[in-house]
Amino acid sequence: MKITYPLLLINFKTYTEALGNKGLNLAKIAEKIAMEYNVCIAVAPQFVDIKTIAENVSIPIFAQHVDSYEPGAYTGHITPESIKEAGAHGTLLNHSERRLRLDEIEASLNRCKEINLICCICAGNEKIAKALSILNPDIIAIEPPELIGTGISVSKAKPEIVKNSVESIKKINPNVHVLCGAGITNASDISKAIELGSEGVLIASGIVKSKNPEDLLRQFAKVLSI
Numbered sequence: 623m624k625i626t627y628p629l630l631l632i633n634f635k636t637y638t639e640a641l642g643n644k645g646l647n648l649a650k651i652a653e654k655i656a657m658e659y660n661v662c663i664a665v666a667p668q669f670v671d672i673k674t675i676a677e678n679v680s681i682p683i684f685a686q687h688v689d690s691y692e693p694g695a696y697t698g699h700i701t702p703e704s705i706k707e708a709g710a711h712g713t714l715l716n717h718s719e720r721r722l723r724l725d726e727i728e729a730s731l732n733r734c735k736e737i738n739l740i741c742c743i744c745a746g747n748e749k750i751a752k753a754l755s756i757l758n759p760d761i762i763a764i765e766p767p768e769l770i771g772t773g774i775s776v777s778k779a780k781p782e783i784v785k786n787s788v789e790s791i792k793k794i795n796p797n798v799h800v801l802c803g804a805g806i807t808n809a810s811d812i813s814k815a816i817e818l819g820s821e822g823v824l825i826a827s828g829i830v831k832s833k834n835p836e837d838l839l840r841q842f843a844k845v846l847s848i
Contacts, residue, residue, distance in 0.1 A: 628846045646678060664683065718744065747764075
């Protein structure tokens with residue numbers, strides 16, 4: 623499934639509000655809004671829900687993490703093959719809540735490339751983003767960890783991080799798409815992120831824990847469709 627930009631990527635994390643049928647319902651809402659506004663909305667559900675959601679919606683599905691192991695005797699690990707078989711089109715890597723060493727990121731990224739899985743690698747600052755861009759991932763998401771889940775958007779609180787990171791990444795590797803995340807809660811946060819050079823946003827609690835995610839997603843989609 624083709625991913626286009628600007629991209630709105632929703633991380634379900636392990637919130638109960640997005641578990642099981644609730645996660646499926648949220649994915650269906652995302653699909654509805656994506657079709658209504660002709661924008662690309664992707665979701666990253668919990669591992670156990672990937673297959674069910676992939677079978678019931680026609681939007682891109684990401685895993686929240688993947689290991690670099692090949693299929694074999696590796697109990698408890700998540701292989702790229704397993705998430706692709708379940709219906710995922712890509713994966714997150716190195717989220718601040720699931721950090722990896724640079725060599726681990728590179729190994730997992732290379733395994734994903736082998737089977738054509740898209741990788742969105744998270745970076746907490748410009749320095750890390752520059753290092754990651756050399757690895758040639760599909761997407762880098764700028765997410766200062768201190769702002770994640772605070773409701774204080776990086777695009778407004780620390781716009782220089784977004785702007786400088788975008789410029790640094792594109793200078794090293796213009797093929798990498800750049801998202802921003804952390805604290806995104808309203809349409810103006812997204813508008814500001816796009817203005818700073820971001821090609822979309824990575825969002826979690828702002829949508830998942832919203833009292834009216836459909837209304838909020840519609841507001842976001844309006845901004846992204848302009």
